[in-house]
Amino acid sequence: MTDSIARPGAPTRATPTRPPTDPPTDQAAPTATPARRPRPPRDERARKKGGSGLFRAMWRWHFFASFLVVPVLLVLSVTGLIYLFRFQIEPLMHGDLMHIDTPAATEVRQSYAAQQTALERVYPDVTVVSMREPLEADDATAFSVVEADGSPRDVYVDPYGPDVLGSLDPDTTLSGTAVRIHADLMAGRFGDHLMELGACWAIVMALTGYYLFVRGAKARRRARAKDRPGARLRSRHGWLGAGVGVGLLFLLVSGLPWTVVWGETVQKLATDRGSSLWSTDPGALSDPTSSLDESLPHSHVQDVPWGMGASEVPRSTGDPEGSVANIDTAVEVAEAEGLRHPFTVAVPDTSTDEAGVYSVIGYAFDAPSDERTVHVDRFGGAVVSTYGFDDYPT
Known part of the structure; x- marks a missing residue:
């Protein structure tokens, strides 16, 4: 056994050293592992992904x-x-009722009162509630009626006969x-x-x-x-x-x-404060209260422009002993007032209200600002009041 500690005065013997060996060529040199970045908080990740x-x-x-x-x-x-597009769709589906043969030049269109009389001969138990005039020369006149059991019907009359072409339930049509x-x-x-x-x-x-x-x-x-x-x-x-x-x-x-x-809630709040979502028809009486959408059965409320439906309807105040107006009188008065065609005339039910008025509604599909309603006194045919776009509330 050799003492590895050199004694004093003794010659120093060099310790042999092994030559350095190269690392194996098939092994990669070790690399330092990078420090892992801390994960950001969840709310910060959410903001980076698109928002808070x-x-x-x-x-x-x-x-x-x-x-x-x-x-x-x-x-x-x-x-x-x-x-x-109901006025374009329905005639295509019910052409036998809504269209007539093109009238000859010698044929004369009968009055609306005569057409109503022809209707009442065929349907004696109905009540006429409105009339919609033909849009074109080959269109039939449409009368909205209510049967004895309260169900609505639309009756179509050839104005050149006048002949009743038939009827249908408006609720069963495509537009209804x-x-x-x-x-x-x-x-x-x-x-x-x-x-x-x-x-x-x-x-x-x-x-x-x-x-x-x-x-x-x-x-x-x-x-x-x-x-x-x-x-x-x-x-x-x-x-x-x-x-x-x-x-x-x-x-x-x-x-x-x-x-x-x-x-209903907003209307109640507005009414309680002396206002309304709908304005009052000038000349209308508040007692008894009635409106155009109440005077027509549910199926025919669509015949009334939305801005006029809830307006109050005035009363006839003329002399009952004088002349009595009819649908033709109401149409003539409306034309004199400058209403736009086509007209829809709401007919008063004289069996329940003798003081009702004829309400002629003039549509204007291309300019709603021209829509107006003229109320015609049943006794004498005077204009009771008019109600139009300028009277609509904001």
């Missing part, structure tokens, strides 16, 4: 609201378009069905509530959409700059929604006064 907690909440509200709103808006838009679906899904008050709920959620969808459109503008621009999948579609969705949302909000807010819950 409020942004994400708005996105969820917008997304879920669409599931409630889109089916309702689809129903409203389709049924509304059918109703809008569309109106009932548009109003309450043909489900009564439950349908009213459902449609109103969808309209209110449409407001939520629109408002949350505007919030997302403004707050997410930078994120959408970055996504488009990097050409990420779906970036262009999201951008188009945002711009399209920003434009459509203005019209949608106006449509919803202006339509809610005619709903069940919201409309």
Whole structure:
């Protein structure tokens, strides 16, 4: 055994050293492991992904609201378009009733009073509630009547006979069905509530959409700059929604006064403060109260412009012992007052109210500002009052 400690004075012996060996060529040199970056807090990650907690909440509200709103808006838009083009659609489906053979030049159109008399000979137990004049020369005159059991009918008369062509239930027509679906899904008050709920959620969808459109503008621009999948579609969705949302909000807010819950509540609040959502027809008497939409059966309320339906109807104040007006008198007076064709004449029910008036409604499809109603006194044919666009409330 060799002592490894050198003694004093002894020669020093060099310790042999092994030559350094190269590392194996098939093994990589060890690398230093980089330090792991700390994960940012959750709220900071949310902001980097596109917004704060409020942004994400708005996105969820917008997304879920669409599931409630889109089916309702689809129903409203389709049924509304059918109703809008009812004068073009219904004659195509019921041409045998609504159209007549082109009259010869020698034929003379009979008076509306004569046409009403011909109708009452065929249907003696009905009550005539309104008359809608022909739009074209080959159109029939449409009389809205109520049968003894209260059910409505539309009776069509050839004005050159006058001959009764037949009748149909307005609720069974395409436009009549569309109106009932548009109003309450043909489900009564439950349908009213459902449609109103969808309209209110449409407001939520629109408002949350505007919030997302403004707050997410930078994120959408970055996504488009990097050409990420779906970036262009999201951008188009945002711009399209920003434009459509203005019209949608106006449509919803202006339509809610005619709903069940919201409309009745707002109308009550307005009435309690001496105001109203609808103005009063000049010259109308408040006792007894009646309006055009109340004087017509439910199926024919659509014949009254929306701005006139809830207006009060005046009373005849002429001399009952004098001359008595009829439909032709009312039409002549309305023409003298400058009403636009086509006319719809609401006929008073003399069996229940001898002091009723003839209400002639002049439509103006190309200019709603020209719509007016002239109330004609049943005794003597004088103008009791007029009610038009200038009288509508804000």
